[in-house]
Amino acid sequence: MSIEDIRKILTSHDYIPDDAIVMSVFLSIRLSKPLLIEGPAGVGKTEIAKVLSEGLSAELIRLQCYEGLDAGHALYEWNYQRQLLYLKIMEREGASREALEDEIFSEKFLLKRPLLEAISKEKSPVLLIDEIDRADEEFESFLLELLSDWQISIPEVGTIKARNIPYVLLTGNRTRELSEALRRRCLYLWIDYPSLEKEIQILRRKVPEIDTALAAEIAAFMHEIRQMRLEKTPGVAESIDWGRALAELHIDHLDRSLIENTLGVVLKDWQDVRRATDSLSELLEKTGIKSKIG
Amino acid sequence: MDAEYPQDIIRQTSISGHLVLFSRFLRSRGYTLSLLDEADALKGLQAIGIRSARSYFMVLRTIYANNPWQYAEFEGLYREFLYELKRAYNDKVKKQYHRSTQKKPSRQRSLEALKDWLFNRPAQEESVMGSYDPIESLVYKDFSMMTPDEVTYILRLLETLARRLKHRKSRLNKRSVKRRRLDIRMTMRSNFRRGSEVGRWIYSERKPKKMRIVLLCDVSRSMDLYSRFFIQMLYAFQTGYDRIHTFVFSTALFDITAILAHHNFNRAFEIIGQRIPQWSGGTRIGNCLQNFIDENGYSMLNRKTTVLILSDGWDTGSPGLLGDAMRRINKSSRKVIWLNPLAGNPSYEPDTMGMVEALPYIDVFAPVHNLESLRKAMKAL
Numbered sequence: 309m310s311i312e313d314i315r316k317i318l319t320s321h322d323y324i325p326d327d328a329i330v331m332s333v334f335l336s337i338r339l340s341k342p343l344l345i346e347g348p349a350g351v352g353k354t355e356i357a358k359v360l361s362e363g364l365s366a367e368l369i370r371l372q373c374y375e376g377l378d379a380g381h382a383l384y385e386w387n388y389q390r391q392l393l394y395l396k397i398m399e400r401e402g403a404s405r406e407a408l409e410d411e412i413f414s415e416k417f418l419l420k421r422p423l424l425e426a427i428s429k430e431k432s433p434v435l436l437i438d439e440i441d442r443a444d445e446e447f448e449s450f451l452l453e454l455l456s457d458w459q460i461s462i463p464e465v466g467t468i469k470a471r472n473i474p475y476v477l478l479t480g481n482r483t484r485e486l487s488e489a490l491r492r493r494c495l496y497l498w499i500d501y502p503s504l505e506k507e508i509q510i511l512r513r514k515v516p517e518i519d520t521a522l523a524a525e526i527a528a529f530m531h532e533i534r535q536m537r538l539e540k541t542p543g544v545a546e547s548i549d550w551g552r553a554l555a556e557l558h559i560d561h562l563d564r565s566l567i568e569n570t571l572g573v574v575l576k577d578w579q580d581v582r583r584a585t586d587s588l589s590e591l592l593e594k595t596g597i598k599s600k601i602g
Numbered sequence: 603m604d605a606e607y608p609q610d611i612i613r614q615t616s617i618s619g620h621l622v623l624f625s626r627f628l629r630s631r632g633y634t635l636s637l638l639d640e641a642d643a644l645k646g647l648q649a650i651g652i653r654s655a656r657s658y659f660m661v662l663r664t665i666y667a668n669n670p671w672q673y674a675e676f677e678g679l680y681r682e683f684l685y686e687l688k689r690a691y692n693d694k695v696k697k698q699y700h701r702s703t704q705k706k707p708s709r710q711r712s713l714e715a716l717k718d719w720l721f722n723r724p725a726q727e728e729s730v731m732g733s734y735d736p737i738e739s740l741v742y743k744d745f746s747m748m749t750p751d752e753v754t755y756i757l758r759l760l761e762t763l764a765r766r767l768k769h770r771k772s773r774l775n776k777r778s779v780k781r782r783r784l785d786i787r788m789t790m791r792s793n794f795r796r797g798s799e800v801g802r803w804i805y806s807e808r809k810p811k812k813m814r815i816v817l818l819c820d821v822s823r824s825m826d827l828y829s830r831f832f833i834q835m836l837y838a839f840q841t842g843y844d845r846i847h848t849f850v851f852s853t854a855l856f857d858i859t860a861i862l863a864h865h866n867f868n869r870a871f872e873i874i875g876q877r878i879p880q881w882s883g884g885t886r887i888g889n890c891l892q893n894f895i896d897e898n899g900y901s902m903l904n905r906k907t908t909v910l911i912l913s914d915g916w917d918t919g920s921p922g923l924l925g926d927a928m929r930r931i932n933k934s935s936r937k938v939i940w941l942n943p944l945a946g947n948p949s950y951e952p953d954t955m956g957m958v959e960a961l962p963y964i965d966v967f968a969p970v971h972n973l974e975s976l977r978k979a980m981k982a983l
Contacts, residue, residue: 311650331650331657332664338649339642346670378779392801482670482863484844491668492634498673537860 309337317363322513323355324506332497333360342455342476344440344491347499350543353479357436360475367433369474371422373443379450383460385419413464424460427470434475440490441480448490455493502544504531510544515551519560526551528595529562530574533584539577546574564592617652618644621662627683628666639665671866753831756973757838763980764842771808778807813936813983814906815846818894820913821878822852822885828943828971832912833874837867847902850878851890855897885916887956888923895930903934908983911940912970917956925959932963941979945969 314334318325325333333356336343345353361368371382391412398408420428426435440448454460458470478494480486502510507527511518530547550573559566568585575581584591621643625635646661659680667673777788785806793800817836821829836848840862848859856878861870895903903909909931917924932938940960944950946969952961961967966982969975 327656328660328664331660335646335649335661335664339645341642376779380779380781388801485841488634488668492636492639495664496667496669496673497664498667498670 309334318356318359321359321362323352323359324502324509324513326502326506329356329497329499332495336477336495337475339495340473342478342494343497344478344480344486344494345497345499346480346482348501348541348543349481350545351499351501352544353481353499354436354438357434357477357479360477361434364434364475366431366475367429368436369422369426369433370436370438372438373440373447375442375444377443377447379447381421382423382447382450383421384424384462385421386413386464387417387419391417415465418462418465423454424468426474426476427454427458427460427472428468429472429474432472432474434477437476437478439480439483440478441482441484441486445487448487452489452493455490501534501541504528507531507544507547511547511551514548515555518551518555522554522560522562523551525562525595526554529567529591532591532594533574536583536587538575538580538583540575540580542574542576549573564588567592617647621647623687624662624680624683625666627686628679631679633666633668633672635666670864671869675866753834757834759973760835760838760976761842764839767813767980767983768843768845770811770813772811774809775806776809778805780807781805783807812845812906813908814902814904815843815983816902816907816909816935817846817848818891818909818911818913819848819850820852820885820887820911821850822916824885824914824916825912825943830871833871834867837862837870847898849894850874851885851887851894852878853886853890854878855890855893885913886919887913887915887917888919888921888925888927891927891931892923895927895934899930899934903931905936907935908937908939909935910983911938912943913940914942914944915940915952915954915957915960917954917959921955921959924956925963928960928963932965937965937982938963939966939968939979939982940964941968941970943969943971946971946975 311330311334314337315325315330318330318333332343332345335341345356347353357370358368360366394412394417395408398411418424422435426433437451440451455476458473459467461467501507504527507530508523511523511527512520515523526547530542530550534541550570553570553573554562554566567588571581571584575584621640625640625643629635643662643665646665647658650657650661652658659677662680663673663676667676775785777785781803783806785804788804788806789800789802792804793802817839819829819832819836821833825832833850836858840846840848840859846859847857848862850856850858856874858870858874861873861877864870865873928938942952942957945952945967950969952958952967966979968979968982970979
């Protein structure tokens with residue numbers, strides 16, 4: 309697979325990548341190393357994994373991290389109820405003790421959670437470990453074994469080696485600093501807000517029915533609004549939502565009252581909304597959108 | 603994943619020489635790169651087939667950079683490297699004609715390393731320093747007298763301290779998914795409803811102490827000696843502790859939490875300097891604190907919040923405001939700690955107008971001018 313193939317895969321699934329993204333994804337596949345993607349919210353970090361899994365026609369296995377996530381939820385668990393039932397049945401049938409012991413800790417009673425599932429697939433899946441910075445530090449160090457040796461140790465069964473090395477993508481938006489050990493095992497990609505031209509492209513690709521002029525106006529407006537000091541800066545996801553909403557209303561260009569009425573799609577914090585409304589005139593002037601008077 | 607690399611990578615080519623050199627240059631700039639990283643970079647270059655200087659650079663950035671600021675500064679470093687390489691090469695040529703000219707000892711280290719390589723001198727690896735505990739001599743030294751190295755040392759110390767603070771456990775227990783400590787009482791209770799058989803184990807762990815910290819730092823002129831250091835301190839602290847909000851104030855209040863979180867220190871300092879025109883200006887503590895509690899009082903202050911104020915208490919605003927603001931802050935937070943760098947002086951009395959007003963609403967009033975006092979103040983948290 310060449311670097312051009314990766315670019316084709318991404319673009320053919322409505323993802324508009326820049327060179328850095330293509331390069332990192334390519335290297336991550338070629339070197340079989342996990343790729344750590346960081347960047348502000350809503351710039352399409354998770355999207356890469358989805359697109360990649362479709363493009364490679366590989367299964368997408370997703371592990372959403374949260375505080376308190378532990379090995380049991382991420383890796384494997386014994387199906388305790390089933391083991392108990394099985395024991396009861398076998399007792400009635402008078403099975404021998406050794407046989408039972410072997411039986412009960414076999415794969416049949418193993419509940420596979422995302423990580424174990426990812427390494428025991430016949431065909432390499434795409435493993436997305438989403439928002440890794442939300443998990444505890446302990447979980448992070450627990451991941452190290454998997455990410456560097458591609459194996460998982462289960463005390464009762466032994467070490468399970470990966471059949472095929474999955475394509476691993478980790479995402480984070482820096483709610484917490486990740487450990488150096490994890491960072492060093494990964495390739496790194498930082499995705500920032502897209503440039504003006506790229507955002508127009510994205511809008512037109514994602515919302516095909518959108519008016520060309522409207523797309524340009526939305527992109528310009530978003531570009532300016534991101535320069536403001538906001539509690540929560542809107543990402544590309546918000547621009548797409550906005551574009552979709554406006555296209556649905558068959559609107560072909562922005563004006564002041566329209567922005568005031570639909571700002572809630574873009575900004576999700578009341579202080580931000582207030583701040584943006586206060587400086588709306590300035591914003592409009594910068595983006596060159598004429599305000600309709602009367 | 604063993605490091606089995608094809609033969610043609612092991613062979614020394616000018617590309618791999620260049621790469622090793624660049625890696626060495628990066629190490630001198632604080633990057634930690636292992637041999638495996640270098641091997642990965644070579645493999646990556648091989649896979650991509652170098653087409654342009656741009657692709658060479660991008661491969662290296664993907665593999666070598668580890669965090670946002672490394673990612674951002676990488677291009678600059680690469681350019682700098684190329685420039686220095688050129689300079690080192692010119693030096694070599696010149697040197698052949700003027701053998702007697704002495705080098706200036708103040709040359710940059712990376713340049714020296716490059717030249718060592720060009721002249722084929724064996725690299726002198728970093729020699730080990732004789733060990734003594736630097737902390738001993740630092741404990742009582744005033745912050746404003748410290749050298750940059752000492753500051754760096756203290757900042758590292760602070761970061762560890764913040765990390766420790768983050769993992770402090772409360773005395774309360776909560777149900778846990780980690781199977782370490784069995785909660786017998788809850789296990790029994792939850793299994794009663796199924797009769798006598800215990801089929802579900804319940805575990806517990808200590809609740810983490812979810813303490814929130816709000817830092818308010820004075821950067822007015824009277825604090826000039828200390829403020830750069832304090833910002834550095836806030837930076838170090840925020841890297842280690844995540845439930846923290848950081849503000850600076852002089853005549854107006856600024857939230858710098860996001861700036862500190864997204865940039866490395868020097869850049870953050872630069873941005874703060876640009877954004878805050880009143881840097882080193884006068885102080886209006888009262889107004890700023892009023893402003894703080896009006897805007898953020900409800901969202902940031904609660905019973906779990908500790909408010910840390912770093913200021914000398916010289917207020918030029920109208921009287922009464924500071925006292926009122928302090929009363930409100932005190933009422934809605936867990937603890938108010940006022941750290942004053944002047945208070946380290948034995949003859950200091952908190953008798954400035956501002957301090958007198960604020961004093962009744964402060965839970966802990968402590969000096970913070972050297973490491974020992976800082977440590978004591980942290981204990982109060």
